[in-house]
Amino acid sequence: MSSISQSVRKLDHLAKASGAAKYVEDIVLDDMLYGKIVRSTVAHGKIRSIRLPDMPEGYSAVTAADIPGVNNVHIVQDDHPVFSGGEVNYIGEAILMIVGPDKRQVAKFARATEVEYDLLETCFDPKKSDTTFYEYGYEEGDWREAFAEADEVIDEEIFSAHQEHAYMEVQGLIGDYRNGKLTVRGSMQCPFYVHMAVTAVMGMKPEDVNVIADETGGGFGGKEDYPSILGSQVGVASYKVGKPVKCVFDRREDITCTSKRHPAFMRYRIAIKDGKMTAVDADILYDGGGYTTLSMVVLQRGLIGALGIYKFPSYRVHGKAVKTHTVPNGAFRGFGGPQTFFAMELMMNHAARKLGKDPLELRKEYCAKQGDMSPTHGVYHFDIPIPAMLDQLAEASDYHRKVKAYRNQTGRYRRGIGVSSVYHGCGFTGAGERDLIKGVFKLHKRADDTVEILAAAVDMGQGVKTTFRKIAANVLGLPEDRVIIVNPDTARVPNSGPTVASRSIMVVGKLIERAAKRLKAEWKPGEDQLITEKYVHPDFMIPWDLATFSGDPYPDSSWSTNIVEVEVDTMLGLTKILNAWGCYDVGTVIDENIVIGQMEGGLLQSLGHGGIELINYDQSGRIRNNSLSDYIVPTALDVPSLHVMFHKSEYFNGPFGAKAAGELPNVGGSASYIGALECALETDLYQTPFSTEDTMELLEGRRNG
Amino acid sequence: MAENIRFVLNGETVESKSAANERLLDVLRDEFRLTGVKCGCREGECGACSVLIDGQLANSCLVALGAVSDRDVETIEGFSRSERFEILSDAFADLSAVQCGFCIPGMVLAAESLLRFNPNPTDHDIREGLSGNICRCTGYNAIVHAIQNAAEKGKGLW
Numbered sequence: 001m002s003s004i005s006q007s008v009r010k011l012d013h014l015a016k017a018s019g020a021a022k023y024v025e026d027i028v029l030d031d032m033l034y035g036k037i038v039r040s041t042v043a044h045g046k047i048r049s050i051r052l053p054d055m056p057e058g059y060s061a062v063t064a065a066d067i068p069g070v071n072n073v074h075i076v077q078d079d080h081p082v083f084s085g086g087e088v089n090y091i092g093e094a095i096l097m098i099v100g101p102d103k104r105q106v107a108k109f110a111r112a113t114e115v116e117y118d119l120l121e122t123c124f125d126p127k128k129s130d131t132t133f134y135e136y137g138y139e140e141g142d143w144r145e146a147f148a149e150a151d152e153v154i155d156e157e158i159f160s161a162h163q164e165h166a167y168m169e170v171q172g173l174i175g176d177y178r179n180g181k182l183t184v185r186g187s188m189q190c191p192f193y194v195h196m197a198v199t200a201v202m203g204m205k206p207e208d209v210n211v212i213a214d215e216t217g218g219g220f221g222g223k224e225d226y227p228s229i230l231g232s233q234v235g236v237a238s239y240k241v242g243k244p245v246k247c248v249f250d251r252r253e254d255i256t257c258t259s260k261r262h263p264a265f266m267r268y269r270i271a272i273k274d275g276k277m278t279a280v281d282a283d284i285l286y287d288g289g290g291y292t293t294l295s296m297v298v299l300q301r302g303l304i305g306a307l308g309i310y311k312f313p314s315y316r317v318h319g320k321a322v323k324t325h326t327v328p329n330g331a332f333r334g335f336g337g338p339q340t341f342f343a344m345e346l347m348m349n350h351a352a353r354k355l356g357k358d359p360l361e362l363r364k365e366y367c368a369k370q371g372d373m374s375p376t377h378g379v380y381h382f383d384i385p386i387p388a389m390l391d392q393l394a395e396a397s398d399y400h401r402k403v404k405a406y407r408n409q410t411g412r413y414r415r416g417i418g419v420s421s422v423y424h425g426c427g428f429t430g431a432g433e434r435d436l437i438k439g440v441f442k443l444h445k446r447a448d449d450t451v452e453i454l455a456a457a458v459d460m461g462q463g464v465k466t467t468f469r470k471i472a473a474n475v476l477g478l479p480e481d482r483v484i485i486v487n488p489d490t491a492r493v494p495n496s497g498p499t500v501a502s503r504s505i506m507v508v509g510k511l512i513e514r515a516a517k518r519l520k521a522e523w524k525p526g527e528d529q530l531i532t533e534k535y536v537h538p539d540f541m542i543p544w545d546l547a548t549f550s551g552d553p554y555p556d557s558s559w560s561t562n563i564v565e566v567e568v569d570t571m572l573g574l575t576k577i578l579n580a581w582g583c584y585d586v587g588t589v590i591d592e593n594i595v596i597g598q599m600e601g602g603l604l605q606s607l608g609h610g611g612i613e614l615i616n617y618d619q620s621g622r623i624r625n626n627s628l629s630d631y632i633v634p635t636a637l638d639v640p641s642l643h644v645m646f647h648k649s650e651y652f653n654g655p656f657g658a659k660a661a662g663e664l665p666n667v668g669g670s671a672s673y674i675g676a677l678e679c680a681l682e683t684d685l686y687q688t689p690f691s692t693e694d695t696m697e698l699l700e701g702r703r704n705g
Numbered sequence: 706m707a708e709n710i711r712f713v714l715n716g717e718t719v720e721s722k723s724a725a726n727e728r729l730l731d732v733l734r735d736e737f738r739l740t741g742v743k744c745g746c747r748e749g750e751c752g753a754c755s756v757l758i759d760g761q762l763a764n765s766c767l768v769a770l771g772a773v774s775d776r777d778v779e780t781i782e783g784f785s786r787s788e789r790f791e792i793l794s795d796a797f798a799d800l801s802a803v804q805c806g807f808c809i810p811g812m813v814l815a816a817e818s819l820l821r822f823n824p825n826p827t828d829h830d831i832r833e834g835l836s837g838n839i840c841r842c843t844g845y846n847a848i849v850h851a852i853q854n855a856a857e858k859g860k861g862l863w
Contacts (some may be wrong), residue, residue, distance in 0.1 A: 013798045016806025017813060018790075019741015019781035026740035132809050168745050168753060168807035216744075217807030218841050251746045461805030461842045517829040593801035593847070600844030601804065628750035628839065636845040 002472055004656045010466045011485070012459065016215075022476065023215045024172040024186035025248045032174070032366030035062070035101045035237050035247035038095045039257060040088035043124070043325035043621030045096065045117035047086055053112035059100035061113070062237040069203030073232050074196055075225045080291040082201055082232040083142075088117070089290030090327050091366040091622050092257030094229075099237050099245055122325045124621050126265065126287040129322035134296045136303055138376055138549040138654045140570040141314025143271075146279030152269035154350055158343035159266060159687040160670075162615035163261035163608075164330060166462035166633045169217020171226055171258055172248030182235050185212035186246075188227035189219045189458050190498035195490045198226035198235045209235075210491045217480050220605070221331030221462035224500050224522065225293050226258045255626035259330030260615060261408040262286040262298055262321070264307075264339035268347045272656065277351060277366065282306045284340060285320030289328035295321040298329070300429050300546075302336035303554045308344035309386055309423055311368040313374065325621050331500060333602060338609075341422045342688055345671035349418070349651045350684045359675065360390055360399060360419045366382045367421070378542045378552035385647045389561040389583040393419075397563045397581050406679055414568050415578070417684065418675020420668035421561045425554030426651075426660035430544035434537040440494040441511035443519055451476065451519070453485040453512065455496040457504045462662055463594040464504050470591060471509050475516035494532070496499040502558070502660030507535065507592055509655035538653050556651050558664045559585040562603065562672035568680045573696035575611055575677060577639055584664060585647040588657035599644045599665045606669025608634045614689050710799045712773045715739075725771030730839070731782060732770050739783035740845050741810045745839070752838030755811035756780050762818035764837070771785025781810035784817060789862050793817065796855035804842035816852045824863040826856060 014019040038061075040489040052061050064083040071085055072078035084095045098110040147153060173186035184198055191211040199209045211231070216223060225280050230247065237245040249258075263465050264286050271279040284306060288295035306317045332338075348366075364387045372380050394400060402417045409415070427433055442454035453472055459465040465485045473480045496508045496681040511533040519531045544551035565579040582603050589595045612632045616624045625631045650657030670688045678685050681698065714737065723732045724819055730747070733739045733756070745753035749767040756765045757779040773781050784790050793813055796802075812835065819826060819834030826834065827831045831849045842849060856863070 007801060009798045010801050010803060012806065013801075013803050014794065016803050016809050017794045017797055019739075019743075019810040020785075021806055022740065023743075023807065025744065139803060166839075166841050168751065168805060169743075169840065170745070216805065218805040220841070251748075463801065463804070520810035591801070595846055597801055597804060597843055600846045601842045602844075604844035605841070627748060628746045629748055633839060633841060635837075635839060636835040639845065641828065641849070642844050642846050 004470065005589045005592045006373055006593050008466065008480065010463055010469060011469060012465060016512060021215045023169055023217055024174060027161065027174065027214065029174065029176060029244040032244040032246055033099050033101055033241060033264060034106050035097045035099045035234060036106045037233065037246045037247065038094060038113045038115065040084065040091055040093040042074060042088065042117050042119060045088055045090050046120060047084060047088065048118050051114040053109050055109050058104065059098065059109060060241060061096050061098055062240050063096040066220045066240045067201060067236050069201045070572040071227045074200055075228060075293045076296050077292045078272050080229060080293060082236060090325055091291065092327055093236040094233060097233055097237050097247065099241055100608055114702065124324050124326060125619065126285050126322045126324050129324055131323035132697040133292050133321045133323060134299050135320040136300065136549050137214040137318035139316040143279040143281060143314040143316045146271045146314050147269065147281065150273050150278065150427055152272045152354065154270040154349065154354060156268055156345065156347065156686060158266045158346050159446030160264045160339040160342050161689060162263050163613055164615060164631050165220045165222030165332060166631065167218030167220055167222055170249045170251055170254040171223065171230055173227060173230050173234050174244055174246040175238035176244040177235065177238040177242065181208045181210065182239065183210045183212065184231040184235055186214055187216045187223060188213050189223045189460060189500060191456050191458065191488050191490050192495045193498055194227050194231040198231045201232040202239065204457045205621060209640055210489065212489045213458040215489050216458055216460040220333045221335065222258060223460065224498065225330040225494045243550055251628060252626045255631060256623055257327060259293065259328055261332035262288065262336065262339065266340060266343040268343055269705050270347055272354065275355060277312060279314040279633055280307060280312050286319065286321040287324050287329060289323040289324060289326045291328045293328040294330040298331065298336035302340045304376060304425065304429065305337045306340040306344065308341055309368060309384065309421055310366040311372055326617065333605065333663045335501065337424060338606065338667050341667050342671045345420045345668065346674060349675050349678055353684065358360050358403065360394060363419065363421045364390055376553060377550040381540060382556055383649065384559065385407060385585050385649065386559055386561060389559060389585065389647045390421060391455045392645065393581050393583045394565045397565065397579065399563055403679065412569060412571050414570060414680045415565065416568065416676040416678065416680025417565045418672045418679055419563050420672040420675065422668040423465065423557035423559050424502060424660060424664040424667055426506050426556050426558060427554060428501050429553050430546060433507060433535055437497040438521065439507060439511060439535040441496045441508060441515060441533045442494050443515040443531040445519060447526055447528050449477065453481050454493045455481065455508055456488045456493050457496060457508055458488060458499040460499065462598060463591065466591045467505060467594060468509065468512055471512045472516045475513055476520050502662040502664065505661065506659050509658060510653065511535065513655035528601040555653060556659050558660045559647065560664050560668050562668045564672040564676045566676040568695060570676065570699055573692045573699060575692065575695065579640060581643040582606060583645045583647055584667060585649050585661035586664065587649055587651040587654050589646055590656065590658050595661055596644050600642045602665025603642055603669045604639055605635055607639065607673050609689055610670035611689050611691060614691060708769050710774050712775060713777040715779055720768055723770055725769060727770045728766055729768040729770055729773060730765040733765060739780045739782050743807055743810060745807065752811045752815065753808050755814045755838060757814055757818060760821060762815055781814060784814060789817060789859060792859035792862065793855045796851040796858065799854065800847040800851045802843060802847035802851045808838055808840045812840065812848060816855065820856055820863040824856060
């Protein structure tokens with residue numbers, strides 16, 4: 001094991017373990033008021049009237065009319081309003097904010113605010129949507145001919161449902177406007193995204209807006225875009241009342257109005273000729289929800305991964321993201337990848353069954369190789385270790401014996417074993433790093449010879465403060481306590497980019513490594529030194545072109561294989577996870593414990609999406625289960641000890657050889673879980689999650705003939 | 706005029722100005738400024754607001770202040786001054802079992818409560834003992850193993 005991999009104590013450990021760490025809800029500023037947002041109760045309508053309750057002095061309502069700048073929150077496009085300008089497009093959309101000194105009174109006045117609507121036509125079914133947000137596609141070879149000549153065609157629709165982030169700390173921010181300057185602080189992943197959005201909404205100069213990320217209690221993508229909306233709201237509120245305003249959601253509000261993983265309807269056709277898969281045709285439909293927010297990029301990543309890790313002679317991939325009158329869907333660990341990978345992985349299982357082959361062996365047979373053309377007409381520049389990783393897992397799990405033993409089972413309890421092999425493209429899609437983010441990093445050596453890391457990355461639990469410090473200390477040959485890193489404040493740190501896309505270690509970590517090498521070479525004891533490093537785009541990539549959807553979308557990929565073993569109680573429909581294995585290639589592991597924690601946590605989130613995590617809407621477009629009582633996430637009892645192992649590799653363009661890690665484990669888990677269910681129930685399945693109720697329905701259907 | 710509720714909080718007798726039907730969670734956070742007690746759901750599902758009441762683990766969001774009258778309440782702020790906390794905290798640190806940290810004060814108190822009643826827990830005992838405390842980050846492996854290690858290291862303390 002490389003010495004950089006050896007685990008160190010996380011620098012925020014004790015503050016968090018002892019309860020001393022301050023999250024936004026723990027921060028109380030002098031004269032601070034509380035805000036509660038009045039939200040739309042209809043999925044689509046025009047606001048006809050708003051009647052506020054009588055409120056004593058000190059209480060006020062903040063509306064769109066109070067916005068000093070634009071009433072649009074910049075995310076990718078600028079279509080999400082800060083407060084509704086008249087039309088609402090989903091239940092939970094913000095209309096106004098009640099602000100005042102007493103939290104409970106504020107909540108009471110918010111509840112007592114009466115809003116009347118002229119109802120407009122709603123659409124909850126993406127297949128019936130008449131508004132396409134984005135549409136892309138690509139193809140290769142004569143796939144039409146391949147289908148025309150096929151001996152057999154597998155034609156299926158696979159569905160991947162919503163998933164809720166369920167970060168333990170709900171969303172919350174404080175706006176503090178005074179003397180012509182605004183500070184927004186609290187729970188977020190991307191301080192400079194918030195900064196850019198709030199600056200436009202406030203119509204202020206960038207230098208007068210300051211954004212601070214406080215301790216952030218989990219993100220998983222859910223705090224990528226949403227804080228730009230909430231930050232704008234608390235900013236406007238504080239500007240209006242002239243005092244700090246804190247708005248922290250309650251759990252039901254958080255589930256109702258913040259982003260989710262996009263539901264996806266994915267029709268896949270596979271042509272089979274002479275026992276070989278000769279073509280794939282994939283039609284992908286992502287439900288974007290009421291506004292575009294991040295759907296453009298989420299859809300792109302989904303389509304790029306639509307053929308999984310496999311190489312087919314011909315193919316066509318086409319997809320779109322459409323509008324429905326539901327909460328906008330956004331970033332969720334994996335960012336559109338988990339949906340299409342899920343579909344492709346299930347198709348591989350189903351093809352294996354048709355072809356009479358083992359699912360694991362079929363994956364090895366069709367896996368692309370280094371040097372091959374990638375689906376988007378780029379190149380796989382580096383080794384694809386999937387076959388070796390599958391063999392490693394097969395041995396660890398005793399896969400080949402079990403898969404035979406689990407055929408033709410009878411009796412109440414039936415076991416199954418399932419497999420998945422996927423990748424996650426490292427960093428931003430396309431040329432985003434070069435053209436949009438343009439990351440800048442600074443290393444500040446002070447006269448006392450301590451060194452401060454100045455970056456915008458937020459530690460939301462993934463340990464980035466610890467790993468950044470480790471990279472710098474290791475290169476500089478300094479003890480870790482001589483290297484300082486604190487939560488980012490846009491007034492102090494350069495824009496090294498958002499904390500998303502599994503980019504922090506690979507991209508920003510590389511800048512740290514370079515800066516530290518320079519500082520070491522130029523080190524002047526007792527002097528103040530500032531080293532600046534800027535992002536350099538790798539020169540080996542085939543340029544990505546969005547118009548033709550071609551080129552290298554990512555410089556490299558991280559690779560993942562999973563095997564999951566389950567036992568189904570055919571009397572009660574209950575599924576117990578007996579074992580789950582993951583083998584991952586993330587390049588050099590910067591800190592073993594931290595990366596293992598990322599893999600285990602991500603795998604469990606994906607397993608949760610396989611079996612128990614389900615958002616349920618009623619006919620009016622309202623999320624019925626907007627609480628942790630009804631939206632179930634796995635507890636310690638729902639899962640056995642997870643087995644994580646690594647495949648060793650080094651990515652030359654990452655610090656110490658590291659590449660992306662954070663999102664990878666969230667990509668294949670649900671597919672291997674559903675694969676295990678397919679094995680146990682000896683049938684093809686078409687959706688995630690597949691719940692206890694779904695199992696019961698399937699078994700009852702069998703009993704009833 | 707109802708009498709103020711008195712109880713023992715982290716070893717000291719205190720008197721609360723809040724009404725007896727206030728949630729203990731709110732009283733601890735807002736009146737006593739004990740912000741290590743976290744709020745994740747306010748309906749007893751997540752365990753982030755766990756405290757010990759006479760040594761028993763409880764979700765403080767589901768306990769009325771009046772119900773702790775004359776009883777002993779311990780939060781992470783009090784427990785973190787103990788030797789057993791140090792053992793548990795070190796064991797969590799050794800495995801980097803703390804990620805976002807929001808569930809951790811509750812997790813540590815759940816571990817304390819478990820070990821008080823069962824100083825030699827099996828893997829399953831630990832998972833059962835933690836099953837009222839949700840962690841969304843770790844997948845639980847590191848937390849479960851840390852508690853096993855703490856039980857081993859702190860033999861005799863519980």
